[in-house]
Amino acid sequence: MRTDFKFSNLCGTVYKQGNLIFTPDGYSVISPVGNRVTVFDLKNNKSETLPFENDKNITHIGLTPNGNLLLSIDEDGKAVLVNFRRRAELHRFNFKKSVTALSFSPNGKFFVVAVGKQIEIWRTPGFTREFAPFILHRKYSGHYDDITHISWSSDSRFFLTSSKDMTTKIYSTDPIDGFSPNTLSGHRDAVVGAWFSDDMKTLYTVSKDGAVCIRKYRKKHVAEDLVFGEFPKTESGDRFVKTIWFTEQRQYFGMPGVRVQCAQFHSKAQLLIAGFSNGTFGIWEMPEFNQIHSLSISQNKINAAVINASGEWLAFGSAKLGQLLVWEWQSESYILKQQGHYHDVSCVAYSGDGQYIATGGDDGKVKIWNSSSGYCFVTFSDHTSSVTDLTFTKGNQVVVSASMDGTVRAYDLMRYRNFRTFMSPNPVQFSSVAVDPSGEVVCAGSQDTFEIFLWSMQTGKYLDMLSGHEGPISRLVFRPDGLSIASSSWDHTVRLWDVFDRTRVVERLEHTAEVLAVSYRPDGKEVASSTLDGQILFWDVAKASQTGTVEGRRDISGGRKSGDKQTAENSTSGKSFSSLAYSADGTTIIGGGNSKYVCLYDVKSKILVRKFQISHNQSLDGIKEILNSRNMTEAGAIDQFDSDNDASDFESRQDMALPGVRSGDLSKRKVKKEVRTRGVKFAPTGRQWAAATTEGLMLYSLDDTFIFDPFELDEDVTPKTIRELMKRKSEYLRALVNSLRLNENYLIREVYQTIPPTSVALLAKQFPLKYLERFLRFIASLMDHSQLIELNMCWITALLSNHGTHIKANTAKFQPVLRSLQKVTTSVHNELGSLCDDNVYTLGYIINRCKRNNDQTNGDTSELILTSAPFLEGIKDDSMEVDSGDDDNDGMEE
Template sequence: MKSDFKFSNLCGTVYKQGNLIFTPDGNAVLSPVGNRLTVFDLVNNKSVTFPYENRKNIHRIALSPNATLLLSVDEDGKALLVNYNRQVVLHHFNFKEKVDDLQFSPDGKYFAVTHGKQVQLWKTPGFHREFSPFVLHRTYTGHYDDVVSLSWSPDSKFFITTSKDMSARVYSTNPIEGFVPIVLSGHRDTVIGAWFNKEQDTIFTVSKDSALFEWKHQLINPKAQTEDSDDDDTEMQVDDGPRRWTVVQRNYFNQNHAKIQCAAYHAPSNLIVVGFSSGIFGIWELPTFNNIHTLSISQKKIDSVAINRTGEWLAFGCSKLGQLLVWEWQSESYVLKQQGHFYDMNTLSYSSDGQSVVTGGDDGKVKVWNTVSGFCFVTFAEHTSRVAAVEFAKNGQVVFSASFDGTVRAYDLVRYRNFRTFTSPTPVQFSTLAVDPSGEIVCAGAQNTFEIYVWSVQTGKLLDILSGHGAPISGLAFSPTAQFLASSSWDKTIRTWDVFGRGKAVETYTHLSEVLALAFRPDGKELCGSTLDGQLSFWNVDDALQTGVIDGRRDISGGRKATDKISAENNSSGKHFSSLCYTADGTCIIGGGNSKYVCIYDIKANILVKKWQISKNLSFDGTLEYLNSKNMTEAGAMDLIDDDDFSDLEDRRDDALPGTKDLSKRNVRPEIRTKAVRFSPTGRSWAAASTEGLLIYSLDDSLLFDPFDLEIDITPETILETLDEKDFLKALVMAFRLNERLLIQQVYEAIPPSDVPLVARQLPTKYLERLLKFIASYMEDSPHLEFHLIWCTNLLISHGKYLKDHSGEFLTVFRGLQKGVGKLHEDLAKVCNDNTYTLEYLLSQGEKH
């Protein structure tokens, strides 16, 4: 059993807080997800979460213009310098102040950081040797309140700062003789953004009270004199006197008293995008202030907006909903629309091929995620209460969910609809779910009546109600091989039921404590139960005998919470497994609970194989083992004191009825916990539903060793020499390493059709995607129809298993191939039809004569 599983992706959370940014090419958007960072590739339809973690939730990110260096700063001002391409942390730094904005200069030589009322200008780390990666260039002062935003001029010689003191200031990067920092005042609220236009002769400032001012550099006392020339033409000569920035136009957005939360300006097209507290965003053209588009995307405020390089795509982030949108405003269509669970994620289940994961949350929604792309492709919102359990059935085509609203629902993943709803005679709360391996029977356990309900999937009728437990039912599972059902309960027992024989309890397994979860081994011969005292009990199903016990109290124990009066070591709460799952080969078992750890045990040796810490985010409660006594005050822990200054009226207003409490407003930090863990049926990955989202850990197979990476003499001449020696595979791989399309085409066409099967069989999997992409693109322009089909057929035959296991990664390639083959088929069909009619005409003419 391999145990070197590494973090590979984070699903279920697409945006938490902070700012969104586009990559310089405009094809991907970077979004902070807690203390991690996710890159959404909008062209290839993929999302990748970086493996590094900040100490706390990320508050600000910035990417250098050449997309090599990434800066991510958390809520406390602690920053990480990251190599963006390699996803490796290069340096840790502490700005010692909350960073409200962070911007690289357009030339990439500097980056500016807000530092309270000051602004610090740092030199960008380069490839030259320095004593320290971060070198402070200058510190700028002048504002009377915190600086909230920064923006650079296109030539990187100046930058503008805006502040809560209702003013904006223009500073120079380097000292300029005669230049005095410019103050732009006149707004009546916090100035949240200021930008230069493309020609740098105009500045636009936007304040929170929906005002937009246009500033121009004009003469203080303009004088003009007219003089007549020889041809009686008049010419205006303006005195080159003292100038200053003055307001030439005041515009107001007037969105029903809604405050502006964020704004972004695109200088090449003179467009400004504004997000309001009412969930409305608008696009205006400057300086004419024409409203191009206005759209409401939610009822919550928009926290961040970004524009890509070409100005076609707009990215919006809403932290209250955990929503990320990418909007193409010209065609008025969504490029990306993703949203995680509004509340905690409770449960998950893998499909039989490991390509999809279904999750259920406290918000009553059931979401299905693609494990390769990381995107949610369907959401079912029929439940009216929390979803407690979900299961796949019928080879991944049907999803079942059980909820506290008293219903069990079946969803069709082909037509994306709820085709069956199972209910009980009296209203109950379903907390567990199990589906027969054949998909014909579905069972659900009730939390309040302690009964198990059995339905037929085909008819939707209630077949039986199994009674016998004396406490809430905590787990249900069908045996993978035998025809019986197992149930665990808080009455300290696990019972097996003969569902198909309509019998009562077949066997009872008694434990010393309350049973919280159970799981069957894949061969159905062993059963494991987790109890409240932190033990894992293993039972032989055939003999009903206990075969082993693993004590996991010390392994699963979490950290100390801010409100705990005793240390984590002496605290008994949370020291148990609430979710269990066997590995694909049945030799190990993985478990998670109300802590930051996920443990995997070797059953035969009764030892802990490995323990993963799912998060190091200090924004969660229970991450630290020991708390610092300096953070304790007379009012309690400092972490629990809300220090946000609600300066806006809508943030201070309390609309709740007297005596009521809004549970959605948290006054404590969320606790770190693992609600459910599941192993993929393929054995290559496992997933955990946690407070952070859906964490996926997999065996690291992305780094494939290629011996040609060590070569330095790959040139067109050596490739042609290799081709002349008839070493076709080596020549093809060398051509892909050099990445010259004409050379790849020359080598590709030089391979004889008789050698194609051998070359296709020996082709390294690293170059499989590139070769298929090349064939798909070249197929449309090349006349060699049969040659391309021979290549496609042999590649699919030789690498069929690999392509099936990684089908999600090759979706775009398959679409390209299908498009190319379809086009060839249409062209060939047209030619064949023309020839058929011509031959029929000639034959008919011959019969007449």
């Protein structure tokens, strides 16, 4: 089995902190999620997390106007420069101090960063890897407090800086004769933002108390002594006249007791957007200051707001709830509405076809994600306490979850509702849940009474109770054939129960420490368990005997907490695996626990194959291997102190988390989350695995593009000889087999599309069995982006019909590829179904028109086609674009 899994996407978290930006085309929004950056494609309905990581949580991101370069800056002022189009990291740079604002110039030549009170202008780097791509152009100072916002003029000659010192300053990019920096005052609170109008004749400033100043300038008269500054106004000969900026109007948002958290101005549309601390936002038309829209979108304050280039879509981010919203204000509809788990993701489960992923969180919510797009499309909030475990039923239409609130709930994914609620005779806290392969019996293990409860899925009635454990039950899992169930417990045992025959003796598998997880191999002949001392034990189910052990304590250990005074090797808090999962073919097993590592082991040899570090985010606790003793004081670690003074406002310090609290807790505590993995699961296709971590739901998958991996290759197998075989009609099979041996994707596809559909049945009957699994995997990958639906289905049907016996005899080998085929055919079926639903009336009209024309022409099909052609042009065909990427299709698109 291939083990070169790479990080592919981050779900479960859509926004953490910092600013949001739109791409130049306005169809994608870029959001910082921890120390990573996620791109939400609103046009194609997909999300993608970029492969690079900052050292700490990202606070500011910036994109060049042409969309080529992305700059992300973390809490310590360390920046990463990325080629955004190629997703390649180019350079890393350190600004030495925390950065409070970032903005690129409209012409893309410069970018300005605010490092505390200082302003630094840098030349925009190139698109290649350089030794020193960052070149400092100019440095300014003059503010007395931290800068909060930077904006540019339309001609890129000037920029505005807003500060907490209640002033706004005008600076020039290059020295201009007769111009000096201009200071604009008049606000009574910190200035949130300041912007030029498109013609640069008006200036708008917004402060945190809700005041909006509309400023204009006029020429300075000789008799006037008071000059606020100088602003250039081009006259004949490029001379500049001295001017005075004055406040023409002072407006207020009119929300008493509500603070302005963020603001954005669209110069071309003359729209001012403001987000408030009560979770509402408003749109005002400037300079008349007419409110044209207002909406409450969150229960907490809005931390970021941005508007796209066309002025139609608004993006908002709320850090406390982790919300990301894109709103089209003209039609008053949501373009995107995503929210991650409020607390950590506690458990994860894959559907049978690998198309959906279910997650449960400590916030009591169950979310269903699409593994391909990375979007959450349904959220269930019926639980009142943290969700501890969940699983899919065999038909992929029901999700069953267990919670600490004493209920086990079943959710219907067709109607999106909770249709069954299972409860024990006496209130208990459920720690695990399992459903038999038929979907008829639901089992849940309790944490306080140490018992296993059984219910009927059809009737919802309580069936039975299995007792015998002497400690909390940590995990339940059904055997793949459904004959027995395995339960792990803190009483140092794993027990194998026969649910349908209570006369049989319960097998006890004794351990030397508390058992944290248990998992069945896909063939049901072996079971693996992990213990608190960091071991993974393998057991033969038939003989109930131990067959092997993995000493994984040193493999998973690593990382020190900020308050630790011992090294990681001498730490008393041991590391262990709290979750285990076999791969689809049963050759490898993956484990994760209270560590930053996830370990992948080979089952046969019991050795470590790969070790994945799920995060390098130093904002989390337990990431660093070596701690600096200078950061340790008598009062504790410096990292745990609140020294940024951000919560200077009364409402920012108020903690209203407890129910019934009116005044709130006025202290602000800074707590670093500890990095850990709560759950790991392999996808049924074997091409992906997921980990429920502190950062969110992290997906690791194999590279979809085929690499050069030849199979039984000799000197005669070359692209030239393969193309020569293609020209002979009787040598199609040899050409196809040789292309599979060479394993070059473009060549396999060239041969595949050359074979006529009439020859598929005969070739499939004679197809060699040793290449069957490889060929089926190729067809599954091809169906994701190819429109040759009929040809693909002909091959799949012919291969499964002729070689079904061989596939059934080697189920473990073919199960991953069969899951992939099921996933992709389901996706194609859903796309075609939605397309037909959209055009059902048009198709019905065409069919009736064709029948009438056929009756009139008495079967003359040429006139029938010509008559119906104009109506075919109106059919929606956005999802059925012709695959014209290759020149060797040979007319197979039809």
